[in-house]
Amino acid sequence: MKIVNKDFRISSRQRNQMIDITGQVGSLVAQSGITNGDVMVYCPHTTAAITINENADPSVAHDILLTLEELVPHHRPGYRHSEGNSDAHCKSSIIGCSRQIPLKDKSLNLGTWQGIFFCEFDGPRSRRVIVQIRGE
Amino acid sequence: MKIVNKDFRISSRQRNQMIDITGQVGSLVAQSGITNGDVMVYCPHTTAAITINENADPSVAHDILLTLEELVPHHRPGYRHSEGNSDAHCKSSIIGCSRQIPLKDKSLNLGTWQGIFFCEFDGPRSRRVIVQIRGE
Amino acid sequence: MKIVNKDFRISSRQRNQMIDITGQVGSLVAQSGITNGDVMVYCPHTTAAITINENADPSVAHDILLTLEELVPHHRPGYRHSEGNSDAHCKSSIIGCSRQIPLKDKSLNLGTWQGIFFCEFDGPRSRRVIVQIRGE
Numbered sequence: 001m002k003i004v005n006k007d008f009r010i011s012s013r014q015r016n017q018m019i020d021i022t023g024q025v026g027s028l029v030a031q032s033g034i035t036n037g038d039v040m041v042y043c044p045h046t047t048a049a050i051t052i053n054e055n056a057d058p059s060v061a062h063d064i065l066l067t068l069e070e071l072v073p074h075h076r077p078g079y080r081h082s083e084g085n086s087d088a089h090c091k092s093s094i095i096g097c098s099r100q101i102p103l104k105d106k107s108l109n110l111g112t113w114q115g116i117f118f119c120e121f122d123g124p125r126s127r128r129v130i131v132q133i134r135g136e
Numbered sequence: 137m138k139i140v141n142k143d144f145r146i147s148s149r150q151r152n153q154m155i156d157i158t159g160q161v162g163s164l165v166a167q168s169g170i171t172n173g174d175v176m177v178y179c180p181h182t183t184a185a186i187t188i189n190e191n192a193d194p195s196v197a198h199d200i201l202l203t204l205e206e207l208v209p210h211h212r213p214g215y216r217h218s219e220g221n222s223d224a225h226c227k228s229s230i231i232g233c234s235r236q237i238p239l240k241d242k243s244l245n246l247g248t249w250q251g252i253f254f255c256e257f258d259g260p261r262s263r264r265v266i267v268q269i270r271g272e
Numbered sequence: 273m274k275i276v277n278k279d280f281r282i283s284s285r286q287r288n289q290m291i292d293i294t295g296q297v298g299s300l301v302a303q304s305g306i307t308n309g310d311v312m313v314y315c316p317h318t319t320a321a322i323t324i325n326e327n328a329d330p331s332v333a334h335d336i337l338l339t340l341e342e343l344v345p346h347h348r349p350g351y352r353h354s355e356g357n358s359d360a361h362c363k364s365s366i367i368g369c370s371r372q373i374p375l376k377d378k379s380l381n382l383g384t385w386q387g388i389f390f391c392e393f394d395g396p397r398s399r400r401v402i403v404q405i406r407g408e
Contacts, residue, residue, distance in 0.1 A: 001137040001273040003308050003407060005376055036139050038176060038268060040310060042374055044383025046326040051229040054182040059216035060225045066214050067226040071207060071343060078338050080331035089332045090339040093323040097386070098372055100234055102178055102268045104141055109266065111180025114233070130381065132310060132374045135139060137273040172275050174312060174404060187365040190318040195352035196361045202350050203362040207343060236370055238314055238404045240277055245402065247316025250369070271275060 004032045004133040012123030016069065018051070018061035021129060022115040025101075026108055028131050035106050037135015042098040044130055047088035047122035049095035055115025068094070068121075088121035095119055103135055140168045140269040148259030152205060154187070154197035157265060158251040161237075162244055164267050171242050173271015178234040180266055183224035183258035185231035191251025204230070204257075224257035231255055239271055276304045276405040284395030288341060290323070290333035293401060294387040297373075298380055300403050307378050309407015314370040316402055319360035319394035321367035327387025340366070340393075360393035367391055375407055 006028045010019055025041055043050050054060040072087045072094070079086040099116065102109040110116075118129055142164045146155055161177055179186050190196040208223045208230070215222040235252065238245040246252075254265055278300045282291055297313055315322050326332040344359045344366070351358040371388065374381040382388075390401055 001408070005308070005374065005381075036141070038270070040372055040374060042372075042381075044381070044386060046324075046332070046383065046385045052182075052233050053225055053229050057217060057219075059218070060182070060222065063212075063215045063217050063222035064226050064229050067208055067212065067222075070212070072339055076335075076339065076342070079335045081329055081335050082331070083329075086332065086335035086339075089325055090336050093325050093336050093367060095229060096232055096368055096371070097324050099232070100176055100178075100236060100372060102141065102176060102266055109141075109178075109180075111182065111264075113182045114180060130374055134310070136137070172277070174406070188318075188369050189361055189365050193353060193355075195354070196318070196358065199348075199351045199353050199358035200362050200365050203344055203348065203358075206348070231365060232368055235368070236312055236314075236372060238277065238312060238402055245277075245314075245316070247318065249318045250316060272273070 002034055006131045007128055009128055011126050012120035015123050016065045017120040017123055018117040020055045020115050021118050025116050025131055029108055029133055032133045034133050034135040037103045039101045039103050040132040041116055042130040044128055047085055047092055049092045049097055049119040050099045051095050051117050051119055052099055052114050054113045056113055085122045091121045138170055142267045143264055145264055147262050148256035151259050152201045153256040153259055154253040156191045156251050157254050161252050161267055165244055165269055168269045170269050170271040173239045175237045175239050176234055176268040177252055178266040180264055183221055183228055185228045185233055185255040186235045187231050187253050187255055188235055188250050190249045192249055221258045227257045274306055278403045279400055281400055283398050284392035287395050288337045289392040289395055290389040292327045292387050293390050297388050297403055301380055301405055304405045306405050306407040309375045311373045311375050312370055312404040313388055314402040316400055318364055319357055321364045321369055321391040322371045323367050323389050323391055324371055324386050326385045328385055357394045363393045
């Protein structure tokens, strides 16, 4: 059993943005030398998240961000948090700050249309992504 | 440390449907011979998801699907994705494409009322569920 | 590879409440003697959930609960589940019943502002939290 901890940085350019990080995660998996196991992609920030969805057509990411903005508006009567980014905290908990992907035959066992996205909800910012690869 | 990768197929019959897969996952756990560890149930599709909720009263699944349909309507002004299933992609990211369950004494350590559901958001379709069992 | 299963009980005092359990989970990690690996925090209940978000300013938890209550009202025309807590089941599936956190150098590898919360959606109740720590 081998456990490999890595991280990398990314920069978001918009307040709400989904950034495809499948390539970076896949490279770390390849470098780890692990054949069979799983990968945890973890976001250590409270106004961002990790999701897996279609990365072939960029309209899908657009429509997910649009839906989240309509469900969780930037300003809502009753918000108490003084930093003005309560919406970003809510979206982070709705989407979740990590995802786990099976690793098989030395690569991510994603579905045909699946990509891994870092979801920025309070950008633009410099962010960090933690990747833990486990297996044999 | 043993890592067992399995998968199975299911068929959904409606556009939105929650299918109880607790039995299939539990059988794979029993067959694995693993006593202590965890199970990842992973959906390799971008218009479906995995959740854990009550499977005693089918009204609970009905009410979850109703809530998701009201929050994320099939058609929303502004959607750009041309396949007409943006709602299904959004629901997939809100619910999440995988869940992890502790495994103890050779069985799923679910709560009394918990079952594992495959959530179809763009059916009817034939779908695949990946199950990874890890432990000793 | 070592796998440690623990659990502890908490009591909620309100119908909707986010309870910071970072300290309890961190203590179990310290007691486990595991240096490098991961932790699964699992809620075995179908009307509660686990999330990670800011625990410095309590307004953040308030704003997340407010948002969830506005998105998923206690009573919605069409709910069929007779126990009157369909909203709590929906919130449980939206937030998710578990989270996974990387463990590094004998402690939780959380971000600066991250804490672990048990989310009660149908309290007040006595609840159980399962913690599985894995690694070396």
